[in-house]
Amino acid sequence: MALAKxxxxxxxxxxxxxxxxxxxSFSLWGFSDLPQRAFGTDTSGYWTIPLQLSNVATFLLYCMGSRIVPHLTNRIPFPEAVLLISCGMILLLGFFLSSNLPLLVAAGILVGAGTTCCFICWEHVFSFGSPLQGEHRIIAGSAASILAFALLFSFGDGTLLFSVALLAFVNLALLYASLAAERRDLEEEPSAAPFKPATLSDLKTRFGKPLLCIVMIGIISPVLGGAALPQPLALEESCLLVLSANLLSALILGIIWFVFRRKTSISRTYVILFPLLVTALLLLPFIAAPFRIAIIFIGSFSFTFFSIIMMVWCITAAKQWHMGLTGVYALFGGVTYGSRMVGLWLASAISGSSLSQETQIFASVAILLYGCSLVMFVLARKGAEKTASDTSAATPSGTDVLREVCQQLVEEYGLSPRQSEVLDLLVHGYDVPSTAKKLFISENTVRTHMKKIYTLMDVHSKQEIIDAVNERCGERCGHERPNS
Incomplete structure (x- = not known):
C-alpha cells in the first residue's frame, strides 16, 4: 500500500x-515565433516583455519579502499561482476576442507572476521527502515533457491558446494534488525552529560564487543564439531544441545521480562545462550557418542543465543552513531569469547595430569569452583559498574547530547525545571497530547510529559527513564553502 502511494x-x-x-516554454522561454503567430508581429512584444519582467520582479519580491516579512512569504504560494494564472488566461482570451492591447499587457503581467509562484511551488514539492526522491521527480518530469510538447504538434497553430491553457490547467491540478498528498506528512512532522533569512554575509560567502556562475550561463544562451542565427528559429525547431535540451539534461543528471551516486553543485558544474562552452565560442565564427544550430543547442542545454541543478542545490542549501526555501530559490530564480533577460537585450543590441554580421559574431564571442574566463578566474581563486583552508584544518590546532563544527551539526540536526559522540569520533578518523571500542558498544550499534545520522543529515556516506565538516571549518576561517 505504501509503495503504491x-x-x-x-x-x-x-x-x-x-x-x-x-x-x-510556450510562454516564457524565448519562443519568439509563438507570440508572433498568436498575437501578430506588431503586438507580440506587448505579451512577451511584460511577462518576462513580471516573472523576474515577482522572484525578487519574494526574495526581499523572505527577509522583510518572512511570516508572509516563506510559504507555498499556491493560491496566488491559481489566482494569477486563471485571471491571466481570462484576460488573454479577452484580448483574442477584442484585440484590446491593454488586456494583452495585463495578461502577460499576471501570467508572468503566476509562473513564478508555480516555480516556487514545484520547488517545495521536490523538497518533500529525501533528496533522492526529489531528484527522481525532477528527472522524470524533464523527460516526460515530451508528452506535453506533443500538444503543440497535435492541435497546430490554430489552437495555441487552447494548448497553453490546457497545460496551465494540468499544471495547477497536479500541483495541487502533489501538495495535498504531502499535507498529512507535513502535519505529522514536529515543528521546526524558525527559518533565518539570508544576510549580506551569506550573499558573499555562500551564494556569491554560484550566483556568478548562474549570471554567466543566463547571458550565454541568448547571446549565442543571436550570434549563431540572426533570424529566429521556427516554432517547431524551437520546440525540438528545448525538448532535446530537457531530455539530454535529464539523461546526464540521471547517470550522475543514480548510477555514479555523485552530488552536483553549481560551481563544480560550471568548471566541468567551461571547456565545452569555450570550444563552442571559439568554433562559432568558423562554422557554416546551416550547422550553427549545434552551437545554439549547447547554449540551450547549458541553461536547462544549470536550471535543474539550481533547483536541487537550493533545496540542499536551504536545509543545510536552515533558511526559508522560498527566499533562497526566489533569489536564484530571479538572478537566473534576470540574467537571461540581460542576455536577450545584449543579443538584440549587437544584432541591431550597424556592424557587419561577421563583426557581430566576433563581438559576441569576445564578450562571452571574457565573461566565461572572468568567472573561471574567480572560481580558481576561491579554489586556491579552499586548499589553503583545508591544509590549515589538517593541523593539530584544527581539532577544536572540528569539535565545534560537530556540536553545531548536533544542534542543527537534533542528534542525540550518543549520535553526537559517534559523529565526533567519525570526523576524527575513527572507523566502526575503533568507535565501538571507544564507546564500549557493539559495532552493529555504531552502524545503527551512523544510519540515523545519515538520515538526519541527508547524506549517504561517511565521506560526505567529513566533507561537510571540512567545509564548515573552512567557513569558520573566513572562506567560502566548496559546495556553493
Missing part, C-alpha cells in the same frame, strides 16, 4: 512538472 505521488509530480515545463 509513493508511486502515485511520483507520477502526479512528474506529469505535473512536465506540463509546467512545456507551459513555460
Amino acid at each position: 509513493g508511486r502515485f505521488r511520483f507520477l502526479i509530480a512528474a506529469i505535473g512538472f512536465a506540463a509546467f515545463l512545456a507551459m513555460n
Whole structure:
C-alpha cells in the first residue's frame, strides 16, 4: 500500500512538472515565433516583455519579502499561482476576442507572476521527502515533457491558446494534488525552529560564487543564439531544441545521480562545462550557418542543465543552513531569469547595430569569452583559498574547530547525545571497530547510529559527513564553502 502511494505521488509530480515545463516554454522561454503567430508581429512584444519582467520582479519580491516579512512569504504560494494564472488566461482570451492591447499587457503581467509562484511551488514539492526522491521527480518530469510538447504538434497553430491553457490547467491540478498528498506528512512532522533569512554575509560567502556562475550561463544562451542565427528559429525547431535540451539534461543528471551516486553543485558544474562552452565560442565564427544550430543547442542545454541543478542545490542549501526555501530559490530564480533577460537585450543590441554580421559574431564571442574566463578566474581563486583552508584544518590546532563544527551539526540536526559522540569520533578518523571500542558498544550499534545520522543529515556516506565538516571549518576561517 505504501509503495503504491509513493508511486502515485511520483507520477502526479512528474506529469505535473512536465506540463509546467512545456507551459513555460510556450510562454516564457524565448519562443519568439509563438507570440508572433498568436498575437501578430506588431503586438507580440506587448505579451512577451511584460511577462518576462513580471516573472523576474515577482522572484525578487519574494526574495526581499523572505527577509522583510518572512511570516508572509516563506510559504507555498499556491493560491496566488491559481489566482494569477486563471485571471491571466481570462484576460488573454479577452484580448483574442477584442484585440484590446491593454488586456494583452495585463495578461502577460499576471501570467508572468503566476509562473513564478508555480516555480516556487514545484520547488517545495521536490523538497518533500529525501533528496533522492526529489531528484527522481525532477528527472522524470524533464523527460516526460515530451508528452506535453506533443500538444503543440497535435492541435497546430490554430489552437495555441487552447494548448497553453490546457497545460496551465494540468499544471495547477497536479500541483495541487502533489501538495495535498504531502499535507498529512507535513502535519505529522514536529515543528521546526524558525527559518533565518539570508544576510549580506551569506550573499558573499555562500551564494556569491554560484550566483556568478548562474549570471554567466543566463547571458550565454541568448547571446549565442543571436550570434549563431540572426533570424529566429521556427516554432517547431524551437520546440525540438528545448525538448532535446530537457531530455539530454535529464539523461546526464540521471547517470550522475543514480548510477555514479555523485552530488552536483553549481560551481563544480560550471568548471566541468567551461571547456565545452569555450570550444563552442571559439568554433562559432568558423562554422557554416546551416550547422550553427549545434552551437545554439549547447547554449540551450547549458541553461536547462544549470536550471535543474539550481533547483536541487537550493533545496540542499536551504536545509543545510536552515533558511526559508522560498527566499533562497526566489533569489536564484530571479538572478537566473534576470540574467537571461540581460542576455536577450545584449543579443538584440549587437544584432541591431550597424556592424557587419561577421563583426557581430566576433563581438559576441569576445564578450562571452571574457565573461566565461572572468568567472573561471574567480572560481580558481576561491579554489586556491579552499586548499589553503583545508591544509590549515589538517593541523593539530584544527581539532577544536572540528569539535565545534560537530556540536553545531548536533544542534542543527537534533542528534542525540550518543549520535553526537559517534559523529565526533567519525570526523576524527575513527572507523566502526575503533568507535565501538571507544564507546564500549557493539559495532552493529555504531552502524545503527551512523544510519540515523545519515538520515538526519541527508547524506549517504561517511565521506560526505567529513566533507561537510571540512567545509564548515573552512567557513569558520573566513572562506567560502566548496559546495556553493
